[in-house]
Amino acid sequence: MDESVTDEVRALAVRARAAARHLALEPRARKDAALEAMAGALLGAREEVLRANGEDLARAEQAGTPANILDRLRLTDERLAQMAQGLRDVAGLPDPVGEVVRGSTLANGLELRQVRVPFGVVGMIYEARPNVTADAAGICLKSGNAVLLRGSSSARSSNAAVVRVLREAAADSGLPADVVQLVPAESRDSVTALMRARGLVDVLVPRGGAGLIRSVVEGSTVPVIETGVGNCHVYVDAGADLDRALAIVLNAKTHRTSVCNAAESLLVHEAVAEVFVPRVVEALQSAGVTVHGDGRFLAQDGVVAATDDDWGTEYLSLDISARVVAGLDEAVDHIHRHGTGHSDAIVTEDQSAARRFVAAVDSAAVLVNASTRFTDGGEFGFGAEIGISTQKLHARGPMGLPEMTTTKYVVTGDGHVR
Amino acid sequence: MDESVTDEVRALAVRARAAARHLALEPRARKDAALEAMAGALLGAREEVLRANGEDLARAEQAGTPANILDRLRLTDERLAQMAQGLRDVAGLPDPVGEVVRGSTLANGLELRQVRVPFGVVGMIYEARPNVTADAAGICLKSGNAVLLRGSSSARSSNAAVVRVLREAAADSGLPADVVQLVPAESRDSVTALMRARGLVDVLVPRGGAGLIRSVVEGSTVPVIETGVGNCHVYVDAGADLDRALAIVLNAKTHRTSVCNAAESLLVHEAVAEVFVPRVVEALQSAGVTVHGDGRFLAQDGVVAATDDDWGTEYLSLDISARVVAGLDEAVDHIHRHGTGHSDAIVTEDQSAARRFVAAVDSAAVLVNASTRFTDGGEFGFGAEIGISTQKLHARGPMGLPEMTTTKYVVTGDGHVR
Numbered sequence: 001m002d003e004s005v006t007d008e009v010r011a012l013a014v015r016a017r018a019a020a021r022h023l024a025l026e027p028r029a030r031k032d033a034a035l036e037a038m039a040g041a042l043l044g045a046r047e048e049v050l051r052a053n054g055e056d057l058a059r060a061e062q063a064g065t066p067a068n069i070l071d072r073l074r075l076t077d078e079r080l081a082q083m084a085q086g087l088r089d090v091a092g093l094p095d096p097v098g099e100v101v102r103g104s105t106l107a108n109g110l111e112l113r114q115v116r117v118p119f120g121v122v123g124m125i126y127e128a129r130p131n132v133t134a135d136a137a138g139i140c141l142k143s144g145n146a147v148l149l150r151g152s153s154s155a156r157s158s159n160a161a162v163v164r165v166l167r168e169a170a171a172d173s174g175l176p177a178d179v180v181q182l183v184p185a186e187s188r189d190s191v192t193a194l195m196r197a198r199g200l201v202d203v204l205v206p207r208g209g210a211g212l213i214r215s216v217v218e219g220s221t222v223p224v225i226e227t228g229v230g231n232c233h234v235y236v237d238a239g240a241d242l243d244r245a246l247a248i249v250l251n252a253k254t255h256r257t258s259v260c261n262a263a264e265s266l267l268v269h270e271a272v273a274e275v276f277v278p279r280v281v282e283a284l285q286s287a288g289v290t291v292h293g294d295g296r297f298l299a300q301d302g303v304v305a306a307t308d309d310d311w312g313t314e315y316l317s318l319d320i321s322a323r324v325v326a327g328l329d330e331a332v333d334h335i336h337r338h339g340t341g342h343s344d345a346i347v348t349e350d351q352s353a354a355r356r357f358v359a360a361v362d363s364a365a366v367l368v369n370a371s372t373r374f375t376d377g378g379e380f381g382f383g384a385e386i387g388i389s390t391q392k393l394h395a396r397g398p399m400g401l402p403e404m405t406t407t408k409y410v411v412t413g414d415g416h417v418r
Numbered sequence: 419m420d421e422s423v424t425d426e427v428r429a430l431a432v433r434a435r436a437a438a439r440h441l442a443l444e445p446r447a448r449k450d451a452a453l454e455a456m457a458g459a460l461l462g463a464r465e466e467v468l469r470a471n472g473e474d475l476a477r478a479e480q481a482g483t484p485a486n487i488l489d490r491l492r493l494t495d496e497r498l499a500q501m502a503q504g505l506r507d508v509a510g511l512p513d514p515v516g517e518v519v520r521g522s523t524l525a526n527g528l529e530l531r532q533v534r535v536p537f538g539v540v541g542m543i544y545e546a547r548p549n550v551t552a553d554a555a556g557i558c559l560k561s562g563n564a565v566l567l568r569g570s571s572s573a574r575s576s577n578a579a580v581v582r583v584l585r586e587a588a589a590d591s592g593l594p595a596d597v598v599q600l601v602p603a604e605s606r607d608s609v610t611a612l613m614r615a616r617g618l619v620d621v622l623v624p625r626g627g628a629g630l631i632r633s634v635v636e637g638s639t640v641p642v643i644e645t646g647v648g649n650c651h652v653y654v655d656a657g658a659d660l661d662r663a664l665a666i667v668l669n670a671k672t673h674r675t676s677v678c679n680a681a682e683s684l685l686v687h688e689a690v691a692e693v694f695v696p697r698v699v700e701a702l703q704s705a706g707v708t709v710h711g712d713g714r715f716l717a718q719d720g721v722v723a724a725t726d727d728d729w730g731t732e733y734l735s736l737d738i739s740a741r742v743v744a745g746l747d748e749a750v751d752h753i754h755r756h757g758t759g760h761s762d763a764i765v766t767e768d769q770s771a772a773r774r775f776v777a778a779v780d781s782a783a784v785l786v787n788a789s790t791r792f793t794d795g796g797e798f799g800f801g802a803e804i805g806i807s808t809q810k811l812h813a814r815g816p817m818g819l820p821e822m823t824t825t826k827y828v829v830t831g832d833g834h835v836r
Contacts, residue, residue, distance in 0.1 A: 021754075025777055106799055110788060119810050120780065198635075202810050217616075218639050223811040244833035251835035336439070347833075358828050359443050362538065370528060370831030379836075380827070381524055392537050392620050392824035393641040394812035406810035409798070410776050413788030415662035415765075417669035418797075 002196035002221065009193035012148055012181050013200035016121045019178035020146035024118050026175065028095040031142055034173035035091035038141075039084040041169035042134060042162070050075060052161035053130065060154055072129050073155055083134040083162075086384070090138040093383045096402040097144045111412040116405045118144030119202040123183075123194045125150045125216060127208035130158035136205075137166050137180045139386050143404035148201065150183040150190055159185070195220040202406075207387050210314075225399070228364075228390030230260035230342035231314045232372040235331040235357070238271035239350030242279070244369060248347055249280055251371040254287045258316050260388060261343050261375040265311065266322040267331045270296075273324045281322075289318045296324040311338040328353055332360045341390050343367060343375040364390055364397040420614035420639065427611035430566055430599050431618035434539045437596035438564035442536050444593065446513040449560055452591035453509035457502040459587035460552065460580070468493060470579035471548065478572055490547050491573055501552040501580075504802070508556040511801045514820040515562045529830040534823045536562030537620040541601075541612045543568045543634060545626035548576035554623075555584050555598045557804050561822035566619065568601040568608055577603070613638040620824075625805050628732075643817070646782075646808030648678035648760035649732045650790040653749040653775070656689035657768030660697070662787060666765055667698055669789040672705045676734050678806060679761050679793040683729065684740040685749045688714075691742045699740075707736045714742040729756040746771055750778045759808050761785060761793040782808055782815040 023031075042049070053075040060070055102114040122145045124136045133149055140147035151159040159182055167177040183190045194201060198221040205225050206216040217224055234252050236245040252263035268276055273296050281291055281300040291297060292306040303322075310321040311334070325331045328346075335344050345367035346357040354368045365375040375398065377385025382400030389395040395403040423431075441449075460467070471493040478488055520532040540563045542554045551567055558565035569577040577600055585595040601608050612619060616639040623643050624634040635642050652670050654663040670681030686694055691714050699709055699718040709715060710724040721740075728739040729752070743749045746764075753762050763785035764775040772786045783793040793816065795803025800818030807813040813821040 021778070021780075024780070104799065106797070110792060110797075112798060114815075117780070221636050223641075223809060225811070241833065247833060247835050255836050354830075360439070362439075362442070362535070363826060365827040365829060367829040368831065370829050370834040371836055373836045374528060374829055374831075374834065375827070379524070379528075380530060381522065391641060393643070396824050397532075397827045406814050408781065409783040409793070409815045411783060411785040411788050411792055412772075413786065413792075415659065415665060416788040416792065417665050418673050418789055418791045 004192050004196045006189055006193045009183060009190055009197060012183060013121060013197050015178040016146040016148055016181055017200065019176040020118065020120045022176050023146060023179050024144050030174060032091040034170050034175050035087045035138055035141060037169040037173045038166050039087040041165045042080060042084045045165045046080060049080065049161045052157040055157040056155050075130055075158060079131055083131050086135050087138040090142045090384050093142065093401055096405050101407055108416060110416055113410045114407050115410055116402065117408050119406050121146050121148065121201050123148045123150065123201045123204040125191055125194065125204060125206045127152045127212060130155045130162060132207065133159050133162045136386065139384050139401060139404060141179055143401050145404060146179045148181055148183050148194065150194055151185055153185040156185050195222060198222050205387060225389055225395055226391040227387030228260055228342050229314055229340045231265065231312060231338060231340045232261060232263045232342055233265045233267060233335050233339060233344045234263045234372065235267040235346045236269060236272060236276060237328060237346055237348035237350060237353050238269040239353055240272060240347040241349055242272060242276050245276065245347040246280055246283055248345065248371050250283055250287060252373055253284065253289055253320050255373050257318055261372050263372050264313065264315050264320060266320055267325050267334060270324050270326055284320060289320055291320055291322050293322040297322045328356060335361055339363065343372040345370060345372050422610050422614045424607055424611045427601060427608055427615060430601060431539060431615050433596040434564040434566055434599055435618065437594040438536065438538045440594050441564060441597050442562050448592060450509040452588050452593050453505045453556055453559060455587040455591045456584050457505040459583045460498060460502045463583045464498060467498065467579045470575040473575040474573050493548055493576060497549055501549050504553050505556040508560045508802050511560065511819055514823050519825055526834060528834055531828045532825050533828055534820065535826050537824055539564050539566065539619050541566045541568065541619045541622040543609055543612065543622065543624045545570045545630060548573045548580060550625065551577050551580045554804060557802050557819060557822060559597055561819050563822060564597045566599055566601050566612065568612055569603055571603040574603050613640060616640050623805060643807055643813055644809040645805030646678055646760050647732055647758045649683065649730060649756060649758045650679060650681045650760055651683045651685060651753050651757060651762045652681045652790065653685040653764045654687060654690060654694060655746060655764055655766035655768060655771050656687040657766040657771050658690060659767055660690060660694050663694065663765040664698055664701055666763065666789050668701055668705060670791055671702065671707055671738050673791050675736055679790050681790050682731065682733050682738060684738055685743050685752060688742050688744055702738060707738055709738055709740050711740040715740045746774060753779055757781065761790040763788060763790050
């Protein structure tokens with residue numbers, strides 16, 4: 001074992017493994033009962049949790065934390081109710097464990113089944129929001145995994161209170177309390193230890209800013225599921241219905257700006273540029289959006305000149321980069337050069353163009369005549385989402401419960417030998 | 419980009435990406451025609467390939483390479499015919515690209531499809547055998563991936579000849595020659611460069627000894643599919659049919675010893691130990707197997723004392739470790755402590771015991787009344803196998819064509835906005 005795995009994290013992981021072995025054998029009913037108990041316990045512990053959250057908030061205020069970060073850190077009665085409801089929603093979802101993914105009887109009579117089973121121990125590394133603590137615990141428990149939660153140091157009191165409540169509810173339901181454990185957040189050492197605990201931790205899911213995710217991806221020997229940065233594009237084709245195009249661009253950009261599936265870049269086919277560019281610029285500006293454009297867009301009042309950096313920027317704000325392209329191929333090239341492989345949309349009534357765009361664009365989600373905002377576990381009907389993967393290995397796009405499992409082959413014979 | 423990515427590997431990867439973009443859009447018929455052309459070209463270039471292989475063999479002999487390694491390095495008419503047949507077999511398999519894995523129409527009318535697509539660029543790092551060069555190229559091409567082949571330096575002339583032939587056949591079939599490229603094997607730098615070419619190479623598949631695989635897993639920032647070391651167990655339960663047990667133990671140990679799905683360890687329930695231990699020791703010894711046993715096994719003539727190291731050893735030879743256990747739970751604990759999560763078998767007629775073993779053992783394949791030797795892409799009916807994954811992320815167990823793909827979500831609407 002890597003020497004950067006601290007004794008503390010090693011001990012937590014060993015306990016998680018034992019709990020995971022136990023949890024893997026539990027039927028759905030036991031897991032759902034525990035999730036319901038956790039939801040009830042969280043509401044019952046309202047005062048304790050809000051008091052702990054108050055400590056975090058007071059510390060953060062003293063440290064001069066900006067208001068938007070304070071808001072992410074804050075728990076309220078409404079947010080607690082959402083956390084509880086989230087746990088109940090997960091209880092209502094089908095159990096992915098035991099699902100037969102593939103099965104056949106071989107020519108020699110051997111029965112082959114590929115069956116979903118839990119990973120074992122999942123490590124979550126995440127920032128600020130304490131509601132992720134309950135969400136991740138619920139999704140991991142339902143998918144049969146023990147979880148090691150390494151939240152932000154700024155939320156340490158809130159996380160400790162939430163985890164204490166969840167562990168007690170798990171134990172009251174007859175599960176090992178160690179299915180949910182909090183990893184101390186006092187220093188970065190515990191992040192490094194999780195990243196190097198290969199063989200003890202089965203998979204790591206980092207959630208947070210680009211810097212956090214990059215450092216986990218680059219430094220980890222434990223397999224990682226990368227969740228994503230989204231530099232999402234809307235391409236308005238020559239064959240677009242321009243009313244639809246306008247509605248989709250506005251929605252994708254302005255419906256919610258701080259999320260990874262918001263549009264950050266607009267590409268317009270030159271055949272419709274003369275009509276569409278003035279319309280879309282006016283509509284975006286009316287909605288408070290700053291347009292960072294090149295040549296054709298710059299001719300409009302109020303458009304600021306795009307620099308080379310703009311094409312690769314995930315603004316997460318009321319800004320959009322915009323460019324006129326000579327055609328679909330140039331749009332696809334632009335997306336491949338500057339995109340992050342998250343969500344990219346084409347607006348067109350031209351069936352061949354739609355088909356070509358869908359085939360050529362190599363992203364987790366490719367949308368036709370729909371806003372990029374639809375790339376979301378909730379919108380896709382998954383019921384719960386642990387993040388949106390922008391990697392190609394294992395899971396790509398919104399990740400629900402099945403993505404938090406692996407499979408095993410079960411081979412049953414009658415004394416078969418080769 | 420990481421500075422350990424050499425200019426040479428970067429240039430190869432950039433060309434591979436361009437070729438992959440092209441290949442992803444090709445229909446099955448074009449890919450199958452190229453595979454058939456490659457098979458024909460390989461047979462047509464018999465003399466060139468065997469002459470190049472002769473150079474490798476001469477170099478290896480001069481360097482005092484042991485006979486078994488020389489044998490792995492050697493190409494013959496028979497092996498060339500197998501390589502060509504392998505390419506034709508892959509042409510005959512269904513195309514995984516385009517398969518709809520999941521699909522639904524959402525409440526708002528959006529059509530959601532999860533569709534298999536190629537990874538893009540696959541890096542293969544492998545040892546000795548030049549036949550892997552053609553096998554990997556065929557599987558990657560059929561699954562729509564461009565491949566960067568980094569074979570062993572000892573096989574460099576053979577690999578260069580094979581790759582030259584395959585590239586020419588690809589180009590003659592109208593595909594970019596760069597769908598198959600050889601990465602120079604003169605120094606370790608090219609391995610490091612592949613491992614750090616995140617963003618240019620989509621996935622790495624190391625095939626070879628435990629040392630190679632560990633170094634790739636630990637040093638790579640490119641996602642890795644680990645192929646496996648197999649310390650496989652056969653557990654003979656109290657409820658076993660002992661004739662079947664004997665046949666399975668013998669087959670799993672002696673059918674072929676140098677492979678990862680051969681049994682390396684035997685666990686016997688104490689209730690049948692008195693009858694079974696003498697029988698199995700005699701049968702194994704008659705087949706030339708050295709039994710490394712503890713207490714109950716040591717009482718038999720010729721059994722050597724097992725050390726603690728034996729339980730974790732993948733012998734890949736006519737050796738087996740053997741122990742009597744108090745029951746199924748002790749067998750499962752032993753397997754979790756010492757196994758590698760490859761293939762583990764139970765022999766029993768007791769339905770409850772089989773069910774418990776299957777649920778509790780966390781391995782890529784769990785077998786009931788069947789030899790561990792069945793864990794194999796060919797035996798599973800996959801038609802082609804790029805390796806056997808012992809990791810839990812993305813692919814676990816034998817990997818065929820579908821495992822060499824990722825998916826994308828295609829979302830089709832009518833101007834849908836949120």
